[in-house]
Amino acid sequence: MSSRYDALKLSSQLCFPLYAGARRIVQKYTPYLNELGITYTQYVTLMVLWEKKKATVGELTEALYLDTGTMTPLLKKMQAGGLISKKRSKKDERTVEITLTEKGTALREKALSIPKEMRKCIDLSPAEASELYRLLYKILDSCS
Secondary structure (H helix, E strand, C coil): CCCCCHHHCHHHCCHHHHHHHHHHHHHHHHHHHHHHCCCHHHHHHHHHHHHHCEEEHHHHHHHHCCCHHHHHHHHHHHHHCCCEEEEECCCCCCCEEEEECHHHHHHHHHHCCHHHHHHHHCCCCHHHHHHHHHHHHHHHHHCC
16 A cells, blocks of 8 residues: 655665665775775866866866865865865966876876776676666756
8 A cells, every 4th residue: 555655765765776876886986095095076086187187166066066165175185185286267367277286197097997996896787887877967967
């Protein structure tokens, strides 16, 4: 028999396995990232910078689905750790540009094995992984 409270059951929530799965995956990353001296959020920020070479704070917040309240202290910590440099844009003083330092660039080589190690702990076929990726971005885009 159905209850008017069925929608409030944990088993009815799509958000819960997404949340719990994300937490578990980040936990699996932690030992590898600890070796590099970085957090998961710093890691994904570095990924964007490794790919783009330079990005504004706004571009980083957009790419990582983060707000400036999260991004600003993260970038300060990364700058203090010598991973990035920040400077105001010459075109627009309100815009802050982020670039990698030599230390931040060097971490790319050290992080190269992480994706391979993570694939070992996520038991999905390439087709399943591709479909999950597509569906997760569909969720992200629809909730924007």
